[in-house]
Amino acid sequence: MFKNLKLIFFLFFIPMHAQNYSSKWYGNGYDNGNGEDLPQNSIKDIIKDKYGFIWVSTKSGLLKYDGRKFLLYKDFDHVFGGDFFGNVDKDSIVVSDGRNERSIIISGRNPAWSKNNNDNNFLIRDNKNRYQRLIKNSLLNDLTVDFYYIRIGSGIYYLNKNGYIEFENKKKLKKENINFKYTEKNLKNIFSYDDYLFIAEPEQRRTVLFHEGKVYYDNTPTLYNDPKTTIYWHQATGQVFILNRGNIYISNWIQHTLVLTHLVKYENIEREFSTSMFYDEEFGKLYMGTLTKGLNILTLSKFYTSQKQIPYTHESVYAALPYSKNSVITEEGFEYYRDKIKTVFPYRLASDSRTLLYDSSHNLLYESSAMIQRRSKKSGFIKKDSLPLSHEIKAIFRSGNENMATGFDEKVIRRFLYFFTDKNFTHIKSKMEFPSAVNIVMSLNDDFLYVGCTDGLYLISVKRNKIERKLADNIAIKNIVKTKDGNFWVTTYGDGFFFLNNNTLFKLPNDRNNYLADAHMILEDHKSNFWISSNNGLFKVAKKKLLSYVKDKKKIVNYYRYTTEHGFLNNEFNGSSTPGANILEDGDFVFPSMEGFVFFNPDEIKTYFPNRDHIFIERASIDSKPIAFKNNLSIEGTYKVADIYIDIPYYYKDIENTYMEAKFEKDMEGEWKFINSDRKYTINKMPPGKYNLLVRFMISEDGTFAYKKVGVEILPRFYETFLFQISVIVLGLIIIVYLIKIRTNFLNKKLKKTNHTLTITKVKLKNESQYQQKLVESISHDITSPLKFISLLSKQLREIDSPSIQKEYFESIYESAEQLYKFTLGLKSYTQLYKESIHIESDEYVLYNLVEEKILIFQNIAKQNGTFIENICDRNLKININRDVMGAILHNLIDNAVKHTVKSEIIISTEIGDSYVEIKIADKGTGMLKEQMDYYADLLQGSDEFKDYGLGLHMVVQLVKKINSQIHFQANIPNGTIVSVSLKSTTIKT
Incomplete structure (x- = not known):
């Protein structure tokens, strides 16, 4: 403890100064220089x-x-x-x-x-x-x-x-x-x-x-x-x-x-051995060149950052109170001026109090260790004590006539706001309960207060000791500021800042980088400008612009942001303290930051904007190739990307304060786009034509814009030129005329071919009509065979007296008549095969059963001739060829075999190959002449010749062709005929 006191008292005699500049080195690795901006470190001379x-x-x-x-x-x-x-x-x-x-x-x-x-x-x-x-x-x-x-x-x-x-x-x-x-x-x-x-x-x-x-x-x-x-x-x-x-x-x-x-x-200055120097009064920049360390640019500023500069101690500060007309005092006991620091009383340096007040005797009050601590002014703030309260205190407030403190109870989550009888915070007169932590309290009048909590904004009545209304929900309130015109302004944790009027919050626009989403404190100067601290810079804006925006959301609000480029040691200011900033008697504003207190007089702080005439658009890079131009830029149509540089002598890295925008327009149409700190506008692939690049930037804090326009012509490629397009059109017309002529000749040729085809078709239709007529005659002839058999049996029946033989004849007549009846039932579909196009495929069926049906029709006839018909087809073979077609084919082939076979046998069989199946009908009758076999073979290949060899086989050939199959005739040794019908394997399932 003794050592700490010795250190603090020793500080009374340590001279401490505030810094009012920022430094940036450019060169090959010295200090903060990155070596990327200068070819090397030898600077001989500087001029503007x-x-x-x-x-x-x-x-x-x-x-x-x-x-x-x-x-x-x-x-x-x-x-x-x-x-x-x-x-x-x-x-x-x-x-x-x-x-x-x-x-x-x-x-x-x-x-x-x-x-x-x-x-x-x-x-x-x-x-x-x-x-x-x-x-x-x-x-x-x-x-x-x-x-x-x-x-x-x-x-x-x-x-x-x-x-x-x-x-x-x-x-x-x-x-x-x-x-x-x-x-x-x-x-x-x-x-x-x-x-x-x-x-x-x-x-x-x-x-x-x-x-x-x-x-x-x-x-x-x-x-x-x-x-x-x-x-x-x-x-x-x-x-x-x-x-x-x-x-x-x-x-x-x-x-x-x-x-x-x-x-x-x-x-x-002497250690760095500067060899050249230039002062840019317009922008407050001092350029110092060296022969060994590169270029050092000092930004001279009217911002003064006051630091205690104690070894191994951070400079972050929060709450402070005005102490003299040009200084503030902190809980730590330091008195900060803009250009020096004094120690008022010894105190431990580890404290981080966020609230600081004077009581009625001008004693210092602050929260520490969950108690209200008091330092006596009469003792030079050396003596201190704590106020006897039975509650744990988090922060203290004073607004209007009310003196308050926030407290919490470890047993419950809810927080309390205590009201005291006087400025000395000795007696509690009442308390109110809130669902979350109280961050700030601001008086509306003698009765009502605004209370900002982490869950929203409340309106309370002191006289009735109750919450009247919750004005905003789900917004963490950081600070409430009452300006000299009686208006209220609210900052939040991450939700921006608001104008509070008639118990209604009006959201105000953030800056283009949204740094104001976490604004801290607002101070108003005598010119009605707001100075707003944030986690990333200090912002200046005219209050009238914010009020205009509240009335009309289309109004543009331009903020001016001050950063390390303007002289700060750090961009991060501190909030969440009471008071969050101070205005001193001498007119200085004092904001707490991570690097100490920032002092400045608003009247001394300049806003830096480019000169209206100091914008030059005369450099470009086309596919990484630099070019220079004057007023108008021509770009070959083969380009991929073009960068147009906007040269503007504005000596701050970020040009956000100029609100520079560019619009690439054609026929007065285009959208404004922000220009980034690289100060260039990129043109990607565009169609050929004449365009304008219009650039605007702010030249004063009242929002006045200056404009600069250059013409940009994207030249067409050879196939995009007007002459080429006309040539293409003419060539196209010639090609069209030529194609029309070729088309006409083709149509004429096709017409002749069609006429020829129609003539052939007419002849074929005529032959087909005759052919179908003969087929109908053949069908009549084929039906006549079983009828003739029935007639013959009937005649023999009259001549025979034997009951057993008569019974046999009756049964044959019955069976033949029944099969003939069944045949005639399908006669309609049978005849349709020649009148309409047919579906080759149908539902699957067993071929063996179909053969059995046809054998039954001719079995009695064959029996009378002493002929035996045997069906040895595969019993499991299924096909899906149209059943009526196959039935007609089998009917005629069996009929033909029965007619020409006496006292012998007819065998119907199947043979299954890899890509086919054959249905064979072999008889040992009289057989066919070779002339007949050749005739039917030619007929199958498309011959138009018609011979009266029996119409049944003509019909068979016609139907075989319809189902895309083949039929073969060959002699059976020693006598008879073998007829083979070959079917495609895709129609067969076993």
Whole structure:
């Protein structure tokens, strides 16, 4: 404990300062430099052209910087880090090649080799001496030449090695001696303004002034002639810097008086050995180049980050209270100013209190260890005690006339809000219960309060000690701010921020990156601008824009975001504290952050926007090939991707504050798209035509946009040109006419062929009609055979008296008649086979059974002839060929066999092969003549000849053709005929 006290008291004597700049290195691996932006670390000179671009001379070439990227000009391979000269206002900057042999002219934002030898005139010769131009563009001050000259408005000053100075008036063109002798050591302290030349003499603590060849002395000790001062003078920019004890000043000549303005305290200036320097007043950037470490860009800021800077202690801060007109005090006992820190009382450094209040005696009250702690002002806040409460306290609040504290009971989940009788928090007068933690309380009037909880927003009545309404649900309230106009504004945990009016929340738009979804605290300046802290930057917005948005959701709200680019040490601010920020008597705003308290006066903080005329669209990359253009860009139709670069000297990495958008339009149609920090617009494959690329960006915080338009023409490929299209149309018409002619000839030929076919078909139809007529006659003839048999048996029956024979005849007649009856039942379908197209396939059936049916018709006839019919077909063979067709074929073949076979046998069998099945009907009758067999074979192949060999086989051949099968006739040895019908195997199932 004693050691800790010693440390804290020791801090009273430790000087602590606030930092008001951020630093970014560019180079090959030094500090934060990533080595990707600069070719190497040797920086010789820095200058800014009239268009706002920064130019850097290095030992590896010439660089142009637009605030985002360094563009290396590789066409000047003999540039070895020369110095910049020339006239910026006249758009003529000259840089030598490092050997003073050739010069480069930078004009119109682009460098080119100089065609004028006078641009490289670094030497002046007279009868005796050679004078070299004095170059003070370096802090090294390595002046090793005997004779120098300095050219200013009224003439030329010649500096001789003996220490004497001569002046040549440009009107008289005559040298005149000046009664002054300089020392070589003091040449490093020389600089000029307009027609005035200055030399500081630290040994005598005086400053010598030369004007039109006359010398004047100022014996006043100043920083100019301080022995600890280093003077940097850049002839081209006219800037003069004074470096003294880690402080950097910029000098100005105002009403014939030298005036110094402090820029920044930078302790490392001597260690980093800067060789060149440029201050961009417009954007508050200080560029420092070195020969070994690269380029360091300091963003000078009016934001001051105040830190305690105690070793091994974090800088994260939360609640603080105004302590003096320009400082705040924390629970830890530190008093923070914008530029220093003091310790008010010793205290442990590990505390993390989120609420801090003064009581009626101006004692400090805060929550610690679940109790309200009090530090006595009378003791200088050294003495402390805790207030005697029987409840565990989480936070304390004061709003309006009410003094409150939130507490919790470990036995239940619900939270309590306690109301106290006075500012000293000594007695509890009432309490209210809430379903979740209370984060903030804000007074509406003497009776009503807004209570923000983790589950929503409540309206409560103090007088009735009850919750009146729940105004919002499922929103975690972080803070409620009441502005000077009486309006309320609400921040939340992750749900954005709201305008609260008449107990209704109105959602306000987030920034384009949604950082305001987790806004912390809102402070209003005297110009009615809101300053909103967040986890990623500080935002500025005009209150009137937010109120306009509440009335009309179509209104655009533009936020200006401040980040480390503007001088913060860290982008993350802290919230969830009471108070969440403070406004001091001197006008300073104080916000807590992860790196200490950020102080600033809103009137001193600038918003940085590009100049209306400083946007240039003149570079592109077509399929990774860079090109330059003016006003209009032509792209070959064969391209794959085109990038159009938007060059704008805006010296912040992220251009979100400019709200830059681009629209690629044709016929005034197109959609605005945000331009990212790469500052380019990509055109993917588009149809040929003329387009416009319209770019807009914000140039002031009132939302004013500037516009820039360039024409883009995507050239058609050869087959997309108008001439090619006309040629294609003409060729197409010729082809169409030719095709019509070919088609006409083809149709005529086809018509002739069709007429010929119709003629043949007509003949065939006629033959078919005759053929069918003969087939019907054949059917009648085939029916006659069984009828004739029945008639014959009937006649014999009359002549025979034997009852047994009569019975036999009767049975034969009956059986034949019955089979004939069955045959005639199918006669209708039988005849249809010749009138309509038939379905070849049908349901499966057993072939053996069909053969048996046909045998029954002719069995009695065969029996009378002494002929035996045997069916030895496969009993399991199933086929799905149309049953009527197969029945007709078998009927006629068996009929024909019975007619020509007497006292013999007829055998019907089947033979099953790999790809076929044959039905064979073999008889041993009289047989067929070879002439008949050949005739039927020819008939099967399509012969139109018709011979009267019996119509039954004609019908069989016709039906066999219909089912796409084959029939063969061959002689049976020694006598008779074998008829084979071959069926396709796809129709057979066994």
